[in-house]
Amino acid sequence: MTVQDVLGQFNQIFIDVLDEEDIVLTLDSTADDVEDWDSLTHIQLVVAIEKHFKVTFTTAEIENYENVGQMCNGVLEKLTAQTA
Amino acid sequence: MTTVKDNKEILSEANNSLLNHILKTIKEKNPRHGKKITKNLENIGDEYYKKSAEFFNKYALFVKGEGKDVDYGVDCYLKMIGIMMYEQVDFFRTGEYSCKSFEEANKAVYSNPEVMESYMHGLLLSQFLWNHHYKVLEFFIEQINSVKGQVNKYLEIGGGHGLYLSEAMEILGTNDIDYHCVDISAGSLEVAKKFVDNPKVSYRQYNIFDYDEAEKYDFITMGEVLEHVEDPVALLEKLGSLLKPDGMTFITTPTNSPAIDHIYLFRNAPEIIEVIHKAGFEIVKDFKIYSEDVSEKRAEKLKVPMMYAALIKKK
Numbered sequence: 133m134t135v136q137d138v139l140g141q142f143n144q145i146f147i148d149v150l151d152e153e154d155i156v157l158t159l160d161s162t163a164d165d166v167e168d169w170d171s172l173t174h175i176q177l178v179v180a181i182e183k184h185f186k187v188t189f190t191t192a193e194i195e196n197y198e199n200v201g202q203m204c205n206g207v208l209e210k211l212t213a214q215t216a
Numbered sequence: 217m218t219t220v221k222d223n224k225e226i227l228s229e230a231n232n233s234l235l236n237h238i239l240k241t242i243k244e245k246n247p248r249h250g251k252k253i254t255k256n257l258e259n260i261g262d263e264y265y266k267k268s269a270e271f272f273n274k275y276a277l278f279v280k281g282e283g284k285d286v287d288y289g290v291d292c293y294l295k296m297i298g299i300m301m302y303e304q305v306d307f308f309r310t311g312e313y314s315c316k317s318f319e320e321a322n323k324a325v326y327s328n329p330e331v332m333e334s335y336m337h338g339l340l341l342s343q344f345l346w347n348h349h350y351k352v353l354e355f356f357i358e359q360i361n362s363v364k365g366q367v368n369k370y371l372e373i374g375g376g377h378g379l380y381l382s383e384a385m386e387i388l389g390t391n392d393i394d395y396h397c398v399d400i401s402a403g404s405l406e407v408a409k410k411f412v413d414n415p416k417v418s419y420r421q422y423n424i425f426d427y428d429e430a431e432k433y434d435f436i437t438m439g440e441v442l443e444h445v446e447d448p449v450a451l452l453e454k455l456g457s458l459l460k461p462d463g464m465t466f467i468t469t470p471t472n473s474p475a476i477d478h479i480y481l482f483r484n485a486p487e488i489i490e491v492i493h494k495a496g497f498e499i500v501k502d503f504k505i506y507s508e509d510v511s512e513k514r515a516e517k518l519k520v521p522m523m524y525a526a527l528i529k530k531k
């Protein structure tokens with residue numbers, strides 16, 4: 133899986149959780165770019181991502197992620213570690 | 217030509233420099249959270265600007281008396297938000313509150329003065345930083361006004377930071393009214409004592425289940441305690457035993473609201489109402505507000521916390 137694949141799946145998760153059809157994420161997207169992404173929806177997004185990819189983030193990761201790219205790479209690293 | 221500023225503008229500029237400072241600091245230190253609370257404070261109504269300015273000025277004086285400043289409170293608030301975040305993650309993963317027993321909460325939180333002091337400062341600020349906390353306070357003030365002149369003996373259970381007590385005293389006055397405040401935590405009582413700053417109040421450190429009083433109360437306030445116990449029906453029954461037959465009670469409790477010391481999970485308002493009825497009370501008036509400005513359907517899907525408040529009396 134590439135980071136672009138992960139990004140595509142993230143996009144659908146954001147659309148589902150935030151209930152906003154026209155979200156288009158890039159790796160640089162932050163809460164400033166997505167209207168309903170705030171501290172509460174952040175956690176809902178993260179837990180939806182965990183369930184979707186069957187990974188677990190640490191709370192420090194959840195707290196410190198600033199943009200979509202960091203989160204996508206976090207998922208990729210965890211998936212790679214699982215298969216290694 | 218002079219430009220006339222509207223009331224809201226003048227109030228928010230002149231008096232709310234403290235609010236602006238606090239919001240700015242929160243946005244710097246926790247941008248996603250700053251975004252959330254600022255969004256929720258939009259369209260809150262003009263009265264808020266007046267009342268919050270009074271509050272933050274009072275708060276600044278209170279912390280000054282302790283040799284601290286408002287930034288201390290902001291730090292406490294952000295610490296509370298950080299801890300809540302951990303609990304929220306756990307809650308969205310498991311669908312349950314992590315704390316399972318009163319003993320656990322007592323050990324980790326209530327009996328630890330430093331933890332409690334910081335927690336109560338954070339919670340105190342949230343009363344004017346969270347739209348839903350502020351709206352519940354407004355509802356409380358309305359209910360206290362409706363019983364003015366009928367109260368001679370007043371009890372607050374789990375008064376915490378003391379804000380509700382100080383509002384009640386302002387409305388009901390202090391002549392010929394006995395005010396008691398019972399809380400299990402020495403840390404909470406210490407904060408309340410200094411914030412309320414009125415010698416008329418008798419502060420009593422008890423687990424409410426072990427507390428009794430020969431002459432019963434006309435009015436009991438119990439904000440955000442019902443979710444801190446294992447058996448909320450038993451707690452309301454205890455409250456009923458402290459109340460005169462025609463006494464009134466004001467309670468609040470949240471749904472889907474994980475915190476280190478929340479034990480009993482209410483998933484929706486009907487579950488709370490059922491507990492109230494089971495304990496032998498009827499609802500005189502109630503009020504519900506979600507923490508976010510979202511539709512009911514989305515709130516349920518995303519388990520958005522709701523605050524439930526009610527004026528109740530014995531059946």
Ligand SMILES: C[S@@+](CC[C@H](N)C(=O)[O-])C[C@H]1O[C@@H](n2cnc3c(N)ncnc32)[C@H](O)[C@@H]1O
Nearest residue numbers: 326374375376399400401404423424439440444
């Ligand atoms: C979340 S705070 C609520 C503060 C305030 N009433 C409010 O609504 O914002 C809960 C308070 O209840 C107190 N408390 C929890 N369990 C209690 C018990 N069993 N007996 C007495 N006080 C208790 C805690 O020490 C704390 O001060």
